[in-house]
Amino acid sequence: MNAVRRLNEARQMRFRTHSAWNKSPGRLYVITAYWSDGNVRETDTMARHLNDLPRWIFIAVWILGNVAMFIYTYFKYANSKEFFYLKKILGDSLPWARASAACLNLNCMMVLFPVCRNLMSFLRGSLKHCCTKTVRRQLDKHITFHKYIAYMICLHTAIHIGAHVFNVERMFVAHNVSNGLLSALSNLDDMNAGQTAVNPVRDASQDPTLFGVKTLAGISGLVATIALILILSSSTEIIRRSYFEVFWFTHHLFVIFFIGIIIHGIGRLVRRQTNVADHDPEYCVSRYDLWGSTQEIRCPLPQFAGSPPATWQWVVGPLALYLLERLVRFIRSRQQVVITKVVKHPSNVFELQMKKKGFTMAPGQYIFLHCPKLSYLEWHPFTLTSAPEDDYFSVHVRRVGNWTNALAKECHVDEIEFKEAWKLPRVAVDGPFGTATEDIFSYEVDVFVAAGIGVTPFASVLKHVWSRKQEGDSKLKHVYFYWICAEMNAFEWMHDLLRFYDKQMVDADHRDFLKYFVYLTRGWDMNMAKSIVKHDEDVYDSVTGLHQKTHFGRPNWDLILPKIAQDHKGKKIGVFFCGPSALSSVLHKACNQYSSLEGAKFYYNKENF
Known part of the structure; x- marks a missing residue:
């Protein structure tokens, strides 16, 4: 009868499926969370703060930093007297271009830190002695933060390019309009002679697009943008999973990207006024026809110079750290x-x-x-x-x-x-x-959840946990292992390990220390169902040969987590997951939902693979 019950549960779970993540072979379905009475439970605020607040704080600080940098730079160029005349030519597109460039510098400085794997591992080990595990857990999201920063780089790149499109067009327009001030500014001495020109366009008859492409800023910006597009497009989930080599090689175009942005400002096309003290632009703007004459000694010719490149100052430190990271990797790779x-x-x-x-x-x-x-x-x-x-x-x-x-x-x-x-x-x-599993001994109760190939890290984890248990050197008292597998024969090597624990726990009289549950999501039919019913009273499972019986369908976390919370009231429970992101989202929400139940708290940790 137990086998019939398990098969009925599997059929019911299929009808409870709310939306499919991907119906291709080997994929899992996203399940909507229900109480046993069929009502959806609202996520508890405290529980959400438990698992998500530190991440939200980090992201909020980062976004506010970008907003502050953008606003500060925008008004600096919008209100500064040094750029008063340049803004007269370019309008509001000047502060937009410079503000987005400043944010690009900020994010390009940050983007390399999360991918310094040795640095992340070092920090994780070092912070064990001075920071709580809640803080350390944020390091496990380093790849997620790396992606967020990359998206922000794309956003500011688009703003920067769009603003400069307007800038180039307005530089050419300034030569041809009847506005006397713009003509006076555009006809100042050539940059290579008196260094007084503010408009870098010296020949208004040429094509604006060709001018933008032929300059050093235009060429380097184009190369950096193409590299960025290739990096981002090859980083999509389908490319990374199916064509890892394409992702791996194109990602190294970041070298071209950084070279491009470093030399981007060497041309010094953005020009500031250097003699503001002698030539007050706010006073002299209406007296442009008297500049340099003896009739208006307060308005000598305005002098301009290109703003020095600043990107290198932002990225030289992270690049040096990354080069050190690669040197460490190279040295280790040469070891036998x-x-x-x-x-x-x-x-x-x-x-x-x-x-x-x-x-x-x-x-x-x-x-x-x-x-x-x-x-x-x-x-x-x-x-x-x-x-x-x-x-x-x-x-x-x-x-x-x-x-x-x-x-x-x-x-x-x-x-x-x-x-x-x-x-x-x-x-x-x-x-x-390092990974999140380094914290498995920080809790008295652990819940391991693996989906498909995500079972791999738990082979090591279970070995280590059992070894520490036999030595008595661990505060970990209970382990629950849930393995969701599409095809059992794909990971038969894991069955041998679980069989070993079956025997070891019986011999050591630790039957309650490790409880494992295997869920088969597909690959079974009516013939297998009949075989299951026929052999249900056998000591070992007819599918896996394990002592624990195989479940069919997908685990119902709305029944599992409340039961664990009931059995371990008031405990801090570590939940460690490795598998597809869709199932991770479901489990993450379930941990938040049931963290306040019976005083138990579920700390969610996700492995990246």
């Missing part, structure tokens, strides 16, 4: 790595066990793997599946692309004979790098 063992697992998965002098890791961390024989440039990220207690570190690689299949061939995965280490390819490792 030995593949000690290659294990072939079912479903096109193989395991590489490696050793490297001085390599230390924490559970759930990840590395970048490089095989020079396959490519001199490609580095691919893999989550470590070994535990810190192991005398090796390992990754599980699924053969799903050209690079992974080529690596499997070089490692002789399909060959029966054992291969000595010297016959295996040379590999380089960069890392390990």
Whole structure:
């Protein structure tokens, strides 16, 4: 009867689905959160603050910083006497262009910090002794913040380009209008002679578009914009997931982008007045026909000079830090790595066990793997599946692309004979790098949720948790592991690990320490259903061979989290998730909803992969 109940729950969950995230194979559905009485529960304000307030504060401070920088620079150029005459030519597009440029400098300074992986790992480890885990958890969102900053760069780039389009057009118009002031300003001495010109356009007969493109500012701006477009367009989810190499290589166009923005201001086309003390523009603007004459000694010819480039001052520090980051990565990549063992697992998965002098890791961390024989440039990220207690570190690689299949061939995965280490390819490792799972021992109760390939980091985590439990060196008392899988045979290597824990917990009399729940979302039919019913009374599950029975459908967090809160009243519960963003959003909201229930607080942590 339990099997029938589980199948009925799976069918009911299909009807409870509110909207589909993606119906392609291997994807999950987004489920609307319901109470058992069918009513949607409003998110508790306190709980939202628990998980989201620090992030909102950080984003709010960053946005306010951009707004403050924009407003300050806008009014500086709109009201400054040094740019009084230039504004007469360009109008309001001048302060718009300069304000957006200032914000570009600010965000280009910030955009590299989140991708300094060694810096993030160092900060995460250092802050353990001086900051709360709520503050440290913000470092786990470094890639999200990197994306936000990139979007802000795109916004200000669009504003900057649009403003300069008007600026160039108005520079040409100033030569041809009947306005006496604009003509007087445009006919000042050539910039290369007396350095008094304010209008950089000296020949009004040329095409404005060609003028904008031929200048150093125009060429560098165009190159930087093209690089930015390629970087952003190749960073979309579909490109990054399906064509990782395209994303990886085009992202390195950031070098071209930074070169472009650094030299963008060398042409000094934005020109300020240098003799404001002798020539007050507000007084002399109406006396332009007497400039330089003895009749009006208070109005000598206005002198102008180009504003010096300032972008380099903003980005030289982050660029130096990033170069140091890459130097550290390069040095580590040259250290010898030995593949000690290659294990072939079912479903096109193989395991590489490696050793490297001085390599230390924490559970759930990840590395970048490089095989020079396959490519001199490609580095691919893999989550470590070994535990810190192991005398090796390992990754599980699924053969799903050209690079992974080529690596499997070089490692002789399909060959029966054992291969000595010297016959295996040379590999380089960069890392390990920290993740949210470093905080798993900060709570008395942990809830691990994995979806599909997101189960990989929990292989390492579960090993480490069980090892610390056996040693008695942990305040962690209970672990709940929920694994949502589309196809069981894709991760059969994980079943072996769970079977090991089945036996270990029984032998050590710790049956209640780890409770795991496997959910199969598809790949089952009526024949399997009949088999499940037939073998429901068996000790082990007929699908996975595990002691815990397989559930069908998707977990109902509106039943699961209240039950956990009831069982652990007043406890701080760490929820660690690795999987698709759509399911992350659902689980995140559920953690907020039920954090105030029974005094329990669910702290949501998301792994990025």
